[in-house]
Amino acid sequence: MSCFIVPLMEAIAVTAVRKSVRSADKAEASLVMRNLPSLEKMLWGGTIMLVVDHIVNGELTWRFPFFTALETGGWDAMLRELLTVGVPMAAVLTAVWAVWALLRERRAKRSAFAKNA
Numbered sequence: 479m480s481c482f483i484v485p486l487m488e489a490i491a492v493t494a495v496r497k498s499v500r501s502a503d504k505a506e507a508s509l510v511m512r513n514l515p516s517l518e519k520m521l522w523g524g525t526i527m528l529v530v531d532h533i534v535n536g537e538l539t540w541r542f543p544f545f546t547a548l549e550t551g552g553w554d555a556m557l558r559e560l561l562t563v564g565v566p567m568a569a570v571l572t573a574v575w576a577v578w579a580l581l582r583e584r585r586a587k588r589s590a591f592a593k594n595a
Contacts (some may be wrong), residue, residue, distance in 0.1 A: 479537050479547035480556045482528035484564030485571065489521035513579035520575055521568075 496514045532538035537546050547555045 479532070479559045480545050481559055481563040481567060482525050482532065484560055484568045485521050485528070486525045488568050488572070489518065489525055492518045492521060509579060509583055513575070513582065516579070517572065517575045520571060524571060 492514060496511075496518055499511065529538065538544060539546065543549060545556060547559060
């Protein structure tokens with residue numbers, strides 16, 4: 479129904495942060511800033527896939543009120559969907575990205591150490 483709105487808002491926020499904080503030297507950038515483009519791609523890709531899925535399943539329409547949940551359950555159903563599906567989905571995606579970023583940094587340090595040894 480409307481679960482894609484939370485990752486969409488997170489994708490917009492991550493894009494705004496990435497564009498506003500430009501680091502001239504990637505070596506000095508923090509772990510988060512070096513890996514932020516990958517989180518941005520994951521969020522935008524997931525949001526686009528969810529929008530397409532919702533259009534195909536008829537949960538998202540081209541006419542007002544756009545969400546079928548608003549026609550049947552009203553704002554309560556939409557808010558419940560955001561809180562019970564959208565927020566956990568975005569949180570899990572961000573947690574997976576954080577673990578991936580830490581593993582990527584660890585591997586980069588090991589390969590740099592092996593080159594210098």
